[in-house]
Amino acid sequence: MVPNTRERAWFDSKSFSAISYIPPHEVGNILSYQEIAQPEDNSAVDIAVRWDTGDRITLNNNSNATWSLTAETETETSTSHSESKFIGGKASFSVPFKFIPDVEISGDYSDESVSTYTSKVRDRKGLSVHFEGIDLSFGNTRYAVTPYAYWARNGALVLDYAVKPELPPNPADPATWWSERYAQQPDAAFILPWRYDPEKGLGISEEAQRFRTRDIIFDSALPSTGDVVTIQARVQNFSLVPTTGPVKVRFFTGDPDEGGVPMVNTSGQTDVSTETIQDRGNSVVEFEWRVPATIGRFSRIYAVLDPDGAMPEIHESNNKGWTVLEVKDGLPTSVDENREAQIPIDFRLEQNYPNPFNPATTISYSLPKDSHVKLTVFDILGREVEVLVNQRQPAGQYRLSFEASRFPSGLYFYRIAAGGFQETRKMLLVK
Numbered sequence: 001m002v003p004n005t006r007e008r009a010w011f012d013s014k015s016f017s018a019i020s021y022i023p024p025h026e027v028g029n030i031l032s033y034q035e036i037a038q039p040e041d042n043s044a045v046d047i048a049v050r051w052d053t054g055d056r057i058t059l060n061n062n063s064n065a066t067w068s069l070t071a072e073t074e075t076e077t078s079t080s081h082s083e084s085k086f087i088g089g090k091a092s093f094s095v096p097f098k099f100i101p102d103v104e105i106s107g108d109y110s111d112e113s114v115s116t117y118t119s120k121v122r123d124r125k126g127l128s129v130h131f132e133g134i135d136l137s138f139g140n141t142r143y144a145v146t147p148y149a150y151w152a153r154n155g156a157l158v159l160d161y162a163v164k165p166e167l168p169p170n171p172a173d174p175a176t177w178w179s180e181r182y183a184q185q186p187d188a189a190f191i192l193p194w195r196y197d198p199e200k201g202l203g204i205s206e207e208a209q210r211f212r213t214r215d216i217i218f219d220s221a222l223p224s225t226g227d228v229v230t231i232q233a234r235v236q237n238f239s240l241v242p243t244t245g246p247v248k249v250r251f252f253t254g255d256p257d258e259g260g261v262p263m264v265n266t267s268g269q270t271d272v273s274t275e276t277i278q279d280r281g282n283s284v285v286e287f288e289w290r291v292p293a294t295i296g297r298f299s300r301i302y303a304v305l306d307p308d309g310a311m312p313e314i315h316e317s318n319n320k321g322w323t324v325l326e327v328k329d330g331l332p333t334s335v336d337e338n339r340e341a342q343i344p345i346d347f348r349l350e351q352n353y354p355n356p357f358n359p360a361t362t363i364s365y366s367l368p369k370d371s372h373v374k375l376t377v378f379d380i381l382g383r384e385v386e387v388l389v390n391q392r393q394p395a396g397q398y399r400l401s402f403e404a405s406r407f408p409s410g411l412y413f414y415r416i417a418a419g420g421f422q423e424t425r426k427m428l429l430v431k
Contacts, residue, residue, distance in 0.1 A: 014193055022214045026191045030143055031182060031238045031280055033163035039150055042160065049149040049157070056146040058166070061136045067129040067147045069159075129159065139177035142166040167240070178240065187239040187314040188247045188277065188305045190215045190321035208255065208300075213321030216303055223291050224328045228266060231287040233303045237277040238318075244311055246273035249285050252302040253295070255322070260302055265289050271307070297330035344368050344397060347421035352402070352414070356428040359405035363388070363414060367395045371419035377402060378413045385412070404429050 024044070025032035034041070039048040050069055057065050129147050136142070146162040165178035190213040197204050204210065215234040223229050235247055250271050254260030262270045266288045274283035305319040313319075344366035352361045367373065375389040385407065388400060402414070409431045415424040 022217070023191055023193060026238075027193065028196070029238060030163055030165060031187075031240070032191065032236065033161050035164045035280065036162045039148060042150075044152050044158070045150045046153045047151045049151060051146075051148045051150075053146065055148070056144050057131055058142055058144045059131060059134050060142050061133045063131050063133045065131045067131070069128075069149050139180065140166060140174075141177040143178070165240070182238075182314065183240040185239065185312050185314050186237055186241055186243040186277070186279075187318075188243060188311065189236045189238050189315065189318035190234075190303070190305070191236060192318055192321060195318065208322070211302075211320050211322055213323060215321060216301065216323045218301075218325055222326055222328060225291050225293045225295060225330065228288055228290050229325070231289060231301065231303075232284055233287070233321075234282050234284050235274050235277060235305060236282045237279060239314060240279050242279050242281075243274075243277045245276055247277060247283070247305055247311065248273050248307060249287075250304050250307040251287055251289070252304065253299055254302065255300070256302055256304055256307075256320070263287070263289055263301075291327055295325075295327050295330045297327055299325050299327065299330065301325045344395070347371075347416075347418060347423075349414075349416045349423040349425060351425055352427045356430040357404070358429060358431050360401050360403045361427060362399055362401055364397070364399040365416055365418075366397050367393060367418060369395050369419060371395075371421075373416065373418040375400075375414065375416045378415065379407075380411045380413075388414070402427075 025034075036042055039045045039051045055067055057063065057067070131145065134141055134143075143163055143165040147159065148162065149157065149159050152158045165182075166176050167179050167183070168175060190211075192211060192213055194204060194212055195210045197210070215236070217232050219230045219232070220227065231251060233249055233251075235249065237243055248271050250256075251263040252260035253263060256262075264270055265272070272285045272287050274285050277283045300322045301324075302320060302322040306313070306316075309316075346366070346368050348366040350364040350366075352363045354361055363375070365373075365375070370392065372392045373389050374387070376384055377386040377388065379385050386402070388402060404412075407429060409429050411426060411428055413424050413426050415422065
């Protein structure tokens with residue numbers, strides 16, 4: 001399987017262009033990468049391009065190895081980048097995740113640093129992964145990595161890794177760093193992509209950004225007050241042992257550490273529970289909630305794991321996560337009032353996602369100051385076919401959906417004009 005249309009574009013997983021992307025692992029967290037026996041164990045795989053257990057590499061302090069996939073027609077990109085890179089895609093927990101995983105992975109799990117590896121995507125030359133040494137000064141931190149490539153169900157060429165930490169073969173053998181720290185207790189958690197950004201030298205606009213997660217999603221994504229929304233939360237277990245039982249999840253409107261209000265579902269309950277979560281596994285809970293008339297237009301919905309502290313676990317700093325729920329007719333919120341901390345530094349029009357699309361796609365843009373915004377869609381002949389925005393808007397970051405079911409397939413352009421800034425991008429509708 002080869003995509004019908006290839007696009008020379010990469011999006012950082014934290015970019016607003018990838019706002020719908022749901023990461024399947026936490027960059028730098030070795031235990032969040034699946035340990036699989038065959039590609040079919042990964043639900044995102046459509047066709048394996050390369051899977052060879054002979055490619056397995058056990059990393060140690062002097063590792064220096066390269067894995068390559070050199071078929072020239074299998075990938076196309078215009079850039080090599082030193083950050084984690086993903087292609088975003090709309091997904092739900094009930095279907096395979098749609099993603100291209102990290103290009104560079106380096107991070108900190110637990111309090112000690114375990115250096116991982118760097119991957120590069122070469123322009124029209126396939127995929128190349130370079131594995132470097134890891135720090136053994138903390139103990140036996142060795143782990144085995146099997147890189148593999150596949151066409152995902154969304155048509156993307158994906159480079160992924162199956163990871164197995166080194167554990168003692170029997171109880172009489174010396175413990176490894178992994179067995180000492182991650183084989184004694186469970187570690188219920190959310191994937192928190194921004195958690196260690198300040199320690200990595202990356203700025204965040206506010207401390208709460210550390211706890212933003214995409215492990216929480218809503219159905220519907222844009223409700224009105226009075227609607228019933230199903231909230232799904234995917235709970236991870238970043239440990240080598242199962243949880244001791246179900247994990248309780250409690251939802252809040254607002255930060256529970258700063259006066260957030262517990263939410264009550266349509267059955268009158270404040271808590272729901274997962275199943276027992278297997279080691280390095282996850283479980284999804286659902287919480288049906290009626291949107292109240294007093295909700296803000298953009299509200300932070302928090303979820304807290306094991307809120308009563310009943311389960312001993314390795315970490316508790318990853319037990320809280322939040323995401324934003326947009327309500328069509330919601331009231332102005334405190335997030336809006338404090339938006340100065342999140343004002344962009346320049347005007348920006350992002351590439352729509354997905355692209356190609358059918359029938360809807362998301363367009364994101366940023367305003368560094370209050371401006372009159374006109375966002376217009378044109379067909380290939382330059383005829384105006386849709387005006388998406390034509391009003392004054394406050395500074396901030398915006399995203400909207402362009403629904404094109406009534407338009408024929410073809411190439412379209414969308415242009416923004418705001419405060420003297422103009423930019424045009426193209427998008428492809430394929431039916």
